[in-house]
């Protein structure tokens with residue numbers, strides 16, 4: 001964790017750039033294509049012999065500003081944007097893997113990431129395995145001769161269990177394997193996986209980076225050579241491209257990342273204490289509540305974050321009743337929004353994961369997931385309290 005960064009100043013800096021209009025906010029370059037001053041220039045740009053924009057599916061100034069901003073925040077050489085988090089994840093995995101390869105994953109992943117792994121196995125013979133990745137012996141044992149990369153979420157969606165990025169990276173690198181970390185639940189403000197040895201960081205930028213519930217987007221950052229390879233293959237030729245206007249909205253959202261997250265993190269701690277003490281609540285899932293969490297948090301996380309999962313004593317029915325009685329907190333999937341959002345993973349975000357697999361991940365039928373918004377914490381707590389009562 002870099003502690004001497006002035007994060008708010010940094011956010012203001014990386015999301016703007018000087019431009020020919022001297023506009024405070026960078027212009028939105030809403031164009032599909034770019035003109036070449038001559039046929040020769042066009043040919044040189046295509047050959048990679050000359051810098052310059054060609055076509056927005058390859059690159060665009062507004063999108064480029066978003067990509068470089070996230071790369072700087074994550075401490076990475078370069079970044080690449082996509083039309084969704086799943087677009088980013090699939091572009092990275094299809095770039096790094098081919099038929100016959102194996103991907104080692106954290107046991108517990110977002111539902112559609114799990115779906116993508118099944119698709120890669122069933123249609124493209126790219127296999128995967130899951131591991132808690134908690135001890136050195138466990139990580140070593142989970143690596144097979146075909147393993148070509150390690151993919152993990154920390155905290156895991158929605159169980160909020162943690163993985164030690166540094167420990168995984170050390171062992172993976174011994175075997176020559178790149179480590180990909182989905183940093184969606186933390187944002188670069190709370191966790192910078194590259195600084196702990198990760199090779200690629202992916203985000204659903206739909207969440208904390210955008211922050212306002214108005215954009216679906218993804219981003220991946222890492223070494224410049226890999227990012228360029230992704231740009232020229234699984235971005236260019238598959239095409240999950242980010243629209244310039246969406247990049248512009250993301251840049252606007254990112255300027256307040258730290259203001260939003262500080263509020264959300266503070267509120268989450270209050271709500272965790274409230275829920276843990278409430279007689280109707282059976283179990284709260286939150287970083288810091290499991291043995292071993294403290295160690296990992298000290299190493300790689302600024303704060304535990306603002307996602308809380310919990311289970312009520314009355315199980316799935318009680319969870320549904322709670323969700324239906326809420327007045328201010330919205331019943332919705334997604335997360336990292338300024339609004340507090342609540343959802344039921346087993347029937348919503350993780351419904352495509354077979355029940356047996358869900359239980360192996362520690363995702364119980366009754367678990368409810370709350371994404372803490374920026375509303376006043378008293379109001380969030382009051383809403384929960386009346387609904388629980």
Ligand code: LCS
Nearest residue numbers: 084085086110184204206217333334349
């Ligand atoms: N990675 C994580 C950890 C996610 O939570 C999500 C979406 C994605 C990747 C995919 O990003 P997208 O394509 O949606 O931008 N998670 C969701 C969730 O938990 N509720 O709704 C979406």
